[in-house]
Structures are given as C-alpha cells and as structure tokens.
Amino acid sequence: MYQHFSYEAVLSASQRATWQIADVIGPDATLDFSRPFMPQALARTAGMEGLSDDEKRILNQIRGHEYLSIFGLVEEFILPFVLDHARPHLSGDDWRVRALLQFAGEEAKHIQLFKRFHEAFVAGFTTECAVIGPAEAVAAEVLRHDPLAVALVILQIEWMTQSHYVDSVRDDDALDPLFKSLLKHHWMEEAQHARLDTLMVEALAEGRDARGIDYAIDEYLEIGAWLDAGLRTQTEFNLAAFERACGRTLGTSEREAFLGHQHQAARWTYLGSGMAHPKFRATLKTLSREACARIEAVAPAFA
Ligand SMILES: [Fe+2]
Numbered sequence: 001m002y003q004h005f006s007y008e009a010v011l012s013a014s015q016r017a018t019w020q021i022a023d024v025i026g027p028d029a030t031l032d033f034s035r036p037f038m039p040q041a042l043a044r045t046a047g048m049e050g051l052s053d054d055e056k057r058i059l060n061q062i063r064g065h066e067y068l069s070i071f072g073l074v075e076e077f078i079l080p081f082v083l084d085h086a087r088p089h090l091s092g093d094d095w096r097v098r099a100l101l102q103f104a105g106e107e108a109k110h111i112q113l114f115k116r117f118h119e120a121f122v123a124g125f126t127t128e129c130a131v132i133g134p135a136e137a138v139a140a141e142v143l144r145h146d147p148l149a150v151a152l153v154i155l156q157i158e159w160m161t162q163s164h165y166v167d168s169v170r171d172d173d174a175l176d177p178l179f180k181s182l183l184k185h186h187w188m189e190e191a192q193h194a195r196l197d198t199l200m201v202e203a204l205a206e207g208r209d210a211r212g213i214d215y216a217i218d219e220y221l222e223i224g225a226w227l228d229a230g231l232r233t234q235t236e237f238n239l240a241a242f243e244r245a246c247g248r249t250l251g252t253s254e255r256e257a258f259l260g261h262q263h264q265a266a267r268w269t270y271l272g273s274g275m276a277h278p279k280f281r282a283t284l285k286t287l288s289r290e291a292c293a294r295i296e297a298v299a300p301a302f303a
C-alpha cells in the first residue's frame with residue numbers, strides 16, 4: 001500500500017492530541033461578529049460585486065453558520081458508520097478496536113462542539129439562518145450506499161478539514177479567534193481520523209475485483225451529486241438569511257450571480273477541496289488507476 005498507518009500509532013497520536021470542549025469554548029464565550037469567521041479561500045465573498053464590506057462580512061458569517069451546520073450533519077453519518085465498521089471485529093485486533101472507538105468518541109464530541117458553537121452563533125447573530133437536513137435523513141440517504149463508497153466520502157471529508165486549516169485558516173489573523181480555535185481543534189483530531197479512514201478504505205476494498213471497485217466509485221459519485229444538490233439548497237437558504245440580515249432584496253440578476261458564485265464556493269469547501277487532496281488521491285490510486293482517473297475527471301466541476 002502507498003500509505004502506511006498502524007492502528008497502534010494512530011491511537012497513540014490521537015491520545016496525545018485530544019482536548020475537551022471546555023478547552024475550546026467556555027460557557028460564557030462569545031463570537032466576535034465584527035470579524036469574519038471563514039477564510040476567504042472558502043467564503044469567496046471578496047469577488048462578489050455589489051456587496052458592501054459590511055454585507056460581505058455578514059455573508060461570511062452566514063457561511064460560518066453553514067460550516068457549523070454541515071459538519072454537524074456529516075459527523076452524524078460518520079459516527080454510526082465507524083461504529084458499524086468496528087462492531088463485527090470487537091474480538092479481533094485490540095489496537096484496531098480501541099482506535100476505532102476513540103475515533104467514534106471524538107466524532108460524538110465534535111457533534112457536541114459544533115452544536116455549542118451553533119448556540120453561540122444564534123446568541124449573537126441578528127436573524128435566523130436555515131439549514132438543510134434533518135441529520136437523520138442525510139445519514140439514512142448516505143448510509144444506504146456501498147460501505148466502500150461511504151468510507152471514501154468520509155476519507156475525503158477528513159482530508160478536506162486538514163487542507164481547510166493548513167492552507168487557509170492557520171495564517172489568517174483577521175478571523176474571529178474563537179471560530180479559528182474551533183477549526184484548529186477540529187483539525188488536530190481529524191488528522192488521525194484521516195489515517196484511520198485510510199485503513200477502513202483498505203479493509204473494505206480488500207478482495208474486490210475491478211468491477212467491485214468501479215461500482216463503489218459509481219456510488220461515491222452518486223453520494224457526491226446528492227450532497228451537491230443539498231449545497232445548492234443551502235446556498236438558497238443562505239441568500240434568504242443574507243437578505244433578512246442586510247434588510248434588502250437582491251434583483252433577479254444579482255440573485256443569480258449570488259447563487260452561482262456561492263454554490264461554487266460551497267462545492268469547493270465541502271467537496272472539491274477533499275477531492276483535490278493529494279492523500280485522498282493517493283488512496284484512490286491504491287484502489288485502481290481508473291478509480292483515481294474517474295474522480296480526477298469530475299473534480300474541476302467542484303473547484
Ligand atoms: Fe470531526
């Protein structure tokens with residue numbers, strides 16, 4: 001295999017990196033709404049014509065709300081998937097069992113952390129922001145697919161959080177420090193999840209012939225298309241929240257431009273930045289050259 005991770009090493013690294021929710025956000029902590037929450041590479045508000053600086057900041061914060069909400073949704077299908085993957089082998093490799101249970105425990109903590117940040121957002125933002133879901137429906141739809149396809153989607157999400165923090169959050173001093181701290185702490189634990197998910201993909205791919213791999217890629221693309229449609233709906237919700245928060249209604253052409261630009265920004269944030277990650281591509285190549293080529297062919301649509 002191209003990448004060599006062991007359950008024992010991942011568990012040990014994970015135990016060294018672990019943190020508590022109170023280390024990230026205290027009971028009285030507040031978000032600073034005079035600052036942006038999301039880095040420009042993900043929010044992509046700078047290039048939006050016809051928006052004042054204040055409106056760009058408000059839109060950036062709505063994208064921050066979206067980030068909290070979308071991660072809340074994806075963590076809710078990652079958690080049962082990891083538990084289902086661990087359960088059939090509870091009496092096998094002890095390191096494997098412990099590493100997977102640590103992974104699941106951390107994702108349950110992340111769900112709680114994102115909820116806590118969502119409360120802080122609602123406490124400080126002027127209007128309500130809608131979100132796609134509910135989480136149970138998203139989980140049911142994603143988890144009905146081939147487990148190898150689901151594991152690939154999760155692997156992509158884990159590597160994506162790595163590139164979000166390292167490439168665009170870590171060196172951005174304009175961001176609200178509390179929101180930045182959320183992204184940092186999430187990055188710290190997701191680094192080990194990415195390695196564990198690489199091992200899950202390898203286990204699920206074992207013994208599959210070319211047709212079996214090809215089928216998993218079909219299913220992966222189907223999940224991606226479904227999530228992409230959800231991002232389009234989320235962008236429409238964001239537009240409505242933006243108009244309410246700014247107290248003005250955009251004209252027809254402004255609305256179209258807003259939706260096109262921001263949907264593409266969401267595609268890059270939640271799909272493209274993971275598809276493009278070199279470690280994700282490396283795992284795809286271990287499945288087959290064709291699997292990697294198929295995903296490379298669609299990736300530009302999410303850039
Ligand atoms: Fe997470």
Ligand SMILES: [Fe+2]
Pocket residue numbers: 078107158189190193
């Ligand atoms: Fe994770």
